[in-house]
Amino acid sequence: MALTEWLTGGKQSESQLDRPIVQGVIETPTTQDISLMNYNNPHDKVQVDNNNVGTFGTLEKMISSNPYFAAGGGLMVLGASFALLKNGVASFANLMYRRMVVDLEIRNSDKSYEWFLNWMSNYKHRVSRQLSVKTTFVQHQNGSVATGFTFVPGPGNHWFKYKKAWFFVKRERSERIHNSGQPMETVTLKTLYKDRYLLASILDEARQMAMKLNEGKTVLYKSWGQDWRIFGKPRKKRVIDSVILDKNIKESILDDIKEFLKSGSWYHNRGIPYRRGYLLYGPPGSGKTSFIQALAGEFDYNIAIMNVGEPNLTDDRLAYLMNNIPEHTILLLEDIDAAFNNRTQSTEKGYVSGVTFSGLLNALDGVASAEEVITFMTTNHPEKLDPALLRPGRIDMKVLINNASDYQVRQMFMRFYDDAEKAEEFMKAFKELELPYVSTAQLQGLFVQFKENPNLAIDNIDILKSPHMNNFFYE
Numbered sequence: 001m002a003l004t005e006w007l008t009g010g011k012q013s014e015s016q017l018d019r020p021i022v023q024g025v026i027e028t029p030t031t032q033d034i035s036l037m038n039y040n041n042p043h044d045k046v047q048v049d050n051n052n053v054g055t056f057g058t059l060e061k062m063i064s065s066n067p068y069f070a071a072g073g074g075l076m077v078l079g080a081s082f083a084l085l086k087n088g089v090a091s092f093a094n095l096m097y098r099r100m101v102v103d104l105e106i107r108n109s110d111k112s113y114e115w116f117l118n119w120m121s122n123y124k125h126r127v128s129r130q131l132s133v134k135t136t137f138v139q140h141q142n143g144s145v146a147t148g149f150t151f152v153p154g155p156g157n158h159w160f161k162y163k164k165a166w167f168f169v170k171r172e173r174s175e176r177i178h179n180s181g182q183p184m185e186t187v188t189l190k191t192l193y194k195d196r197y198l199l200a201s202i203l204d205e206a207r208q209m210a211m212k213l214n215e216g217k218t219v220l221y222k223s224w225g226q227d228w229r230i231f232g233k234p235r236k237k238r239v240i241d242s243v244i245l246d247k248n249i250k251e252s253i254l255d256d257i258k259e260f261l262k263s264g265s266w267y268h269n270r271g272i273p274y275r276r277g278y279l280l281y282g283p284p285g286s287g288k289t290s291f292i293q294a295l296a297g298e299f300d301y302n303i304a305i306m307n308v309g310e311p312n313l314t315d316d317r318l319a320y321l322m323n324n325i326p327e328h329t330i331l332l333l334e335d336i337d338a339a340f341n342n343r344t345q346s347t348e349k350g351y352v353s354g355v356t357f358s359g360l361l362n363a364l365d366g367v368a369s370a371e372e373v374i375t376f377m378t379t380n381h382p383e384k385l386d387p388a389l390l391r392p393g394r395i396d397m398k399v400l401i402n403n404a405s406d407y408q409v410r411q412m413f414m415r416f417y418d419d420a421e422k423a424e425e426f427m428k429a430f431k432e433l434e435l436p437y438v439s440t441a442q443l444q445g446l447f448v449q450f451k452e453n454p455n456l457a458i459d460n461i462d463i464l465k466s467p468h469m470n471n472f473f474y475e
Contacts, residue, residue, distance in 0.1 A: 130156030
């Protein structure tokens with residue numbers, strides 16, 4: 001085989017054999033030559049190794065050859081596809097969240113809000129990075145001051161583990177202001193759906209802890225905005241025997257309240273509003289408020305103090321507050337005579353109030369008045385009260401709590417010193433003073449001053465008739 005046949009892979013034709021052989025040099029093109037060639041031939045494609053062509057190359061070839069993609073329609077389709085994919089993933093995630101996670105929201109307007117924060121602040125197995133400080137300040141009678149600090153979970157995210165289950169807690173504070181003047185807050189608990197039954201267990205523990213803190217104590221409430229808020233620290237329950245009243249007064253009120261508390265069905269069956277009103281009247285320092293506090297301790301009730309003469313109080317707010325009194329709570333309206341003067345409000349005397357007399361009457365026994373309420377009113381001047389306020393249904397029992405009688409003087413001495421012989425000696429010295437009257441507050445002040453020695457109380461009994469020493473003036 002000739003050399004030309006071997007190089008060309010076959011026999012050459014005669015025309016090919018007759019051609020002259022041109023000898024030349026094969027030159028390697030430079031980078032500039034290649035760039036000029038690509039510029040002059042833009043549609044020519046460089047051959048690409050098939051081994052390196054994948055899905056991306058095929059997609060690129062399809063997009064570049066499609067006129068819709070070239071016009072931007074393909075990009076729009078791709079964007080819509082990705083958006084649908086994203087929405088699908090988000091919907092699936094939300095569905096799984098709703099199926100697997102349970103949320104519990106607690107607002108600061110609910111009682112359990114403070115219970116839960118107190119429980120969580122004392123719970124050991126929690127992780128908190130945002131804290132708030134709660135300062136307690138107590139000033140004792142001797143002038144000393146006791147302070148304490150408690151760290152509670154602040155606004156932010158918290159974690160805790162309860163009975164092998166993890167809980168995520170988020171406390172949020174809104175810019176909105178509640179009717180009480182405080183910012184609105186919420187606490188949200190999140191846990192797995194399978195552990196949802198533990199939420200009730202946590203709130204029950206928090207309630208029991210709060211009840212234990214107030215066990216043996218009387219909680220005082222005061223109106224704040226449209227809510228009742230705890231006023232000060234809970235006070236130790238006052239023993240009913242610590243209040244010395246005249247004969248049969250204490251027993252008659254106790255028996256009447258006991259009869260009322262067990263007669264709920266009797267009232268309902270006869271269509272009578274189930275509420276009871278009491279008026280305690282008498283001079284200052286006779287023990288009216290102290291007796292109400294002792295009654296609350298005897299029946300395990302709390303006390304809600306309402307100031308009807310508050311300038312910002314209106315008829316609607318008064319009715320709302322009296323219809324939302326905390327359970328097992330006595331409503332106390334002190335110095336009710338100072339609120340109204342013959343059904344008129346006198347600005348000349350410096351008294352301003354948003355509550356009308358008819359608004360008070362409707363709140364006590366109107367259509368919208370509360371049920372199962374025990375109301376106590378106190379006054380130093382019952383003659384100033386309007387007869388419409390004194391009728392049954394608003395005030396069912398009127399009791400005079402007067403200055404100390406001889407019976408009260410002796411019983412109070414025995415209460416402090418428990419010495420019958422010294423009691424007779426004190427009573428003899430007391431009668432020799434020939435005082436027109438003496439209040440139980442005066443007697444208590446004398447006994448407290450000489451609490452360790454009854455002889456000193458007897459020797460200094462003249463204090464009871466010294467106005468500059470006991471702040472008491474006779475008419």
